[in-house]
Amino acid sequence: MDFKTALKKLKESSEFKKWISKNKEAYLTYAFTMIENSEKSEWQIGYYDKKLDKVAVFNVNQKIEINPEQDVFKKPGASVKKINLKDVKFGLDDVLKKADDIKEKKYPKEIVTKTIAILQNIELGQLWNITFITSSFSTINIKIDAKTGKTIKHELVSLFQFRAG
Numbered sequence: 008m009d010f011k012t013a014l015k016k017l018k019e020s021s022e023f024k025k026w027i028s029k030n031k032e033a034y035l036t037y038a039f040t041m042i043e044n045s046e047k048s049e050w051q052i053g054y055y056d057k058k059l060d061k062v063a064v065f066n067v068n069q070k071i072e073i074n075p076e077q078d079v080f081k082k083p084g085a086s087v088k089k090i091n092l093k094d095v096k097f098g099l100d101d102v103l104k105k106a107d108d109i110k111e112k113k114y115p116k117e118i119v120t121k122t123i124a125i126l127q128n129i130e131l132g133q134l135w136n137i138t139f140i141t142s143s144f145s146t147i148n149i150k151i152d153a154k155t156g157k158t159i160k161h162e163l164v165s166l167f168q169f170r171a172g
Contacts, residue, residue: 009098010038010126013050013067020071026063030056033063034089040099042122055079055087062087088128094154097135099124105156106137106149114163117141131159 008016014035017023027033036055041048049068056063061076079087103122110117123138132152139147144166150159 008047008050008067009100010040010050010095011098014038014052014092017052017065017067017071022071022073023065026073027054030054030063032056032058035092036062036087036090036127038090038126040124042103042124043120055089057087088133090126090128091133094133095126096154097151097156099126099135101156102135102137102151102153105151105158106139109149109158109161110139110147113161114147117143117145117147117163119147126153134159 033054033056035052037053039051039053049066052065052067053062054065055061056076059076060079062079063076064074066072066074081087103124110119117139118141119139120142121140123140125136125138127134127136129136131150134153135151137149137151139149141147146164146166147161148164149161151157152159
């Protein structure tokens with residue numbers, strides 16, 4: 008299921024309608040999915056409520072589940088930006104093809120075992136944040152503008168650099 012289909016399914020669900028009627032100020036802030044063996048997992052779609060400074064996460068699959076509101080992972084004083092849907096011109100499949108091309112050209116020896124995809128609006132802009140987890144215990148992170156499809160940034164990072172020591 009692509010992101011826009013998942014979002015439509017969420018917005019049409021009775022669970023979401025009931026929740027949003029009590030949380031009228033909340034807005035779409037991110038969408039997350041994981042891909043393993045070419046299989047996409049459920050979408051997790053986050054709605055942020057500024058008054059509570061918390062995010063409600065909806066799991067969208069065959070059914071809709073709401074997780075309890077959670078604290079937001081952000082720097083103190085930072086704002087949580089809204090996803091502007093009219094500026095999401097590139098869907099996940101398009102972005103994954105582009106990210107795959109970058110991986111093949113820049114990091115051809117790396118073998119991808121899992122892919123994490125997040126649509127978010129951060130300091131760099133509204134983007135798809137694609138992370139390939141590789142068999143060599145590295146990540147390839149590729150940020151692609153959701154409106155233009157342009158690559159903003161890409162890098163290879165060894166997970167071993169995060170070891171305590």
